[in-house]
Amino acid sequence: MAHGDSALLVGGNRRTPSAASDALRRSGSSWALAAVAAVFTLAQLVLVRPGMGLGWDETVYVSQVGTQAPAAFFSAPRARGVSLLVAPVASWSTSTELLRVYLAVLSGLGLWLARLRAWRGLFPVRVLAVGGALFASLWITVFYGPQAMPNYWVAVGGLGAVGCFLRARENPRALWGVVAGACLMAWMRPTDAVWVTLPLLAAAAVGRSARSVLALVAGLVAGGAQWVIEAYLDYGGLAERLHEGSRIQGGLGPQFAVDDQLRSLSGRSLCRPCTGPLPDPAVMAWWAVLPLLAAVGLVVAVRAGRTRATLVPLACAGTAAVPYLFLIGYAAPRFLLPAYALLAIPVADALFHLATTPAGRWRPVPAVLLAIGLAGHLAVQYAVLERTVKRTTGHHRDWARTAAELHRLGVRPPCLLTGHLSVPVAYYAGCTSAAARGPNTNSTEAGIVGASRRTPVAVLTRPGTAPPAYARDWHTVPAAGMDLHVAPAARAR
Numbered sequence: 001m002a003h004g005d006s007a008l009l010v011g012g013n014r015r016t017p018s019a020a021s022d023a024l025r026r027s028g029s030s031w032a033l034a035a036v037a038a039v040f041t042l043a044q045l046v047l048v049r050p051g052m053g054l055g056w057d058e059t060v061y062v063s064q065v066g067t068q069a070p071a072a073f074f075s076a077p078r079a080r081g082v083s084l085l086v087a088p089v090a091s092w093s094t095s096t097e098l099l100r101v102y103l104a105v106l107s108g109l110g111l112w113l114a115r116l117r118a119w120r121g122l123f124p125v126r127v128l129a130v131g132g133a134l135f136a137s138l139w140i141t142v143f144y145g146p147q148a149m150p151n152y153w154v155a156v157g158g159l160g161a162v163g164c165f166l167r168a169r170e171n172p173r174a175l176w177g178v179v180a181g182a183c184l185m186a187w188m189r190p191t192d193a194v195w196v197t198l199p200l201l202a203a204a205a206v207g208r209s210a211r212s213v214l215a216l217v218a219g220l221v222a223g224g225a226q227w228v229i230e231a232y233l234d235y236g237g238l239a240e241r242l243h244e245g246s247r248i249q250g251g252l253g254p255q256f257a258v259d260d261q262l263r264s265l266s267g268r269s270l271c272r273p274c275t276g277p278l279p280d281p282a283v284m285a286w287w288a289v290l291p292l293l294a295a296v297g298l299v300v301a302v303r304a305g306r307t308r309a310t311l312v313p314l315a316c317a318g319t320a321a322v323p324y325l326f327l328i329g330y331a332a333p334r335f336l337l338p339a340y341a342l343l344a345i346p347v348a349d350a351l352f353h354l355a356t357t358p359a360g361r362w363r364p365v366p367a368v369l370l371a372i373g374l375a376g377h378l379a380v381q382y383a384v385l386e387r388t389v390k391r392t393t394g395h396h397r398d399w400a401r402t403a404a405e406l407h408r409l410g411v412r413p414p415c416l417l418t419g420h421l422s423v424p425v426a427y428y429a430g431c432t433s434a435a436a437r438g439p440n441t442n443s444t445e446a447g448i449v450g451a452s453r454r455t456p457v458a459v460l461t462r463p464g465t466a467p468p469a470y471a472r473d474w475h476t477v478p479a480a481g482m483d484l485h486v487a488p489a490a491r492a493r
Contacts, residue, residue, distance in 0.1 A: 182219025
């Protein structure tokens with residue numbers, strides 16, 4: 001470890017450890033952060049039921065490489081990273097349980113690598129461990145860690161890229177971590193990767209570090225190349241794909257979604273449209289405290305003479321959050337996972353500063369108050385998690401029951417579904433999904449009617465909602481909270 005990195009701050013004082021204690025610290029670092037990652041993995045397996053079933057977006061990603069159903073329509077904003085991530089399991093198995101276990105273990109490993117390898121020496125071990133625990137204990141992190149979704153992996157890639165970027169000044173080999181982190185982010189969500197790396201590119205340019213700029217650009221290009229090539233092959237160019245992605249997301253531009261994000265904290269996986277009252281103050285409290293503790297962490301860093309190691313992740317967290325707070329008209333709690341991951345380290349640093357003396361001893365009153373606050377925070381997080389898992393599992397079981405009813409009615413593969421929730425239900429039923437309007441438009445009414453003459457087709461609607469004109473004479477059956485309108489060809493099978 002370089003001398004500049006080995007000056008570890010404890011309670012605001014610098015301490016330069018001996019070679020023996022330095023080795024001991026590294027050993028403790030491995031064990032402490034490995035323990036956090038292991039508990040995180042275990043929490044996912046215990047609290048997020050492996051048999052929960054796949055969600056809407058998950059069915060889209062998994063169907064690209066899986067065997068259960070034809071590939072679902074892949075809209076412009078999506079990237080292929082998640083599909084490739086799940087391919088080692090989904091390409092040969094339809095077991096959701098196995099996929100969940102695989103992703104839980106992989107997400108724990110990712111957290112361990114992003115904390116230990118990338119941030120080693122930048123902060124004391126206890127700060128990194130507690131920062132990792134703070135991030136890993138959020139209901140959002142536990143819920144999405146074992147899911148086939150991109151946002152957690154953008155968070156891991158961003159955490160690794162920022163840490164390696166900071167270490168590269170003393171250890172040029174860390175630039176390989178910058179490349180890997182930027183590549184992972186761009187592989188999962190290219191636009192998010194750009195937002196996260198903007199402060200890094202600015203810092204590298206100001207510091208005239210051509211190697212850091214090259215590493216960042218190389219990572220972004222390596223991870224986003226396929227997405228850009230696909231833009232030219234399928235959309236007529238990069239600008240056209242970005243425009244189509246904006247349309248699908250409701251039109252990107254100056255908007256205020258802070259209150260939408262607050263509403264989503266109660267466990268709404270997608271808040272679109274985001275209406276209704278705000279959650280209970282206890283659910284929102286941590287969100288209000290988070291920026292205050294981040295500010296305290298920055299003050300602590302400035303006083304300790306290590307501003308850069310705190311200011312850079314705070315800046316990246318800020319730019320990661322900008323599009324989802326001020327450029328989009330709806331919310332999902334997972335959108336801010338990269339920001340939470342980067343904020344966790346300065347927040348943990350602030351907590352230790354508040355709870356300990358400059359000599360590193362605990363302050364009894366502040367330490368007890370913080371312990372009580374954190375205990376209450378965890379209780380709220382896991383109450384929200386339990387409700388969210390239960391509600392989500394219920395929705396997925398309804399989709400499975402709907403698929404079973406469709407099979408009973410003669411809508412079996414090869415088949416086609418359209419209408420309300422047709423994308424996930426089609427996956428469960430082994431069918432293709434089609435839409436003649438809306439963000440997932442990939443067909444026309446004429447095309448759907450034509451398909452109904454040669455293959456089983458069904459239109460799904462909300463209860464009591466009239467189907468499209470072409471399906472008004474089709475057989476209608478209620479099933480699991482929706483109406484199924486089945487084409488005559490399917491009933492004749």
